[in-house]
Amino acid sequence: MTSESQASFNRRLDQARRLLALAQTGLHYTTGVFDKERYEEIAAIAHEQIAEIASLKTDEVAELFAFESGYANPKLDVRCAVFDDAGQILLVREAADGLWSLPGGWADVGLSPAENAAKEVREESGYTVEIVRLLAAWDTAKHPHPPSVFHIWKLVFLGTVQHSGERIGEETDAVGFFSPDDLPPLSLGRIMPEQIRRLDELRRGAGVDFD
Structure with a gap:
């Protein structure tokens, strides 16, 4: 796909998501039967x-x-960057x-963003881990992630290891530490190689990257 085609694709997807968001918000607030029918049709x-x-x-x-x-x-994706010595x-x-x-993953109700991470x-x-600080607040639509039907904001925190233990979730099946310059195949909808390298830069400084 050319850059022009990709831009057109992203624009059309953004317009459709915004249209659906307007319909969802309208259905939440409307009390009129006819308005409800119109918003359902828009959805x-x-x-x-x-x-x-x-x-x-x-x-x-x-x-x-x-x-x-x-x-x-937007949906909130909370993740944690943990570096070893x-x-x-x-x-x-x-x-x-x-x-x-x-x-990381979708933020859970009842926990703060840092607690979620x-x-x-x-x-x-x-x-x-102990959460040290926020490293990045990204709008995935402004980064070259594969297109998603959802509009997603991503928060990435810096964490330091306190102690190790056993995995208790079923969503992952392996764990490892990798050099930012020698990464395994990444799930690009979740994180991009250039974002990991940017997080490495940020943890060495004091700034926060944000969109």
Whole structure:
């Protein structure tokens, strides 16, 4: 796909997501029967558009968004960058696709972003970490991730190992430390090689990268 085609693809996907967000927010606030019907029709059109753009079936898209209700917001992906004394970064292998990523996932209700990051590291790698600071707040739409039907914001925290233990989650099946310059195949929807190298730069300084 050429850069021009990619830009057009991303623009169409962004428009469809925004249309669906307007429909979802409208359904949350409306009390009128006719308005509800109109918003439901807009949502159905958005589902069709997203399905066409993402090469999915319309009912598959509808199922993905079935539990999305209330005022529409971006989804929050919280991850943790953990480095050892040699400057290698902790990665976990995703059981779903066999590719590697930073420990993390969707933020859970009831925990702060930092608590979510520490929990994900513990569950997916077995390591208990102390969260030191925020390294990055990224909008995945502004980075070369594969397109997603969701609008995702990503928070990445810096963590330091306190002690090791056993993995207690089932979402990952391997754990390892890797040089930022010699990474295994990454799950690019979750993290990009250039983002890992940027996180390595950030942990050496005092700044926060943000979109």
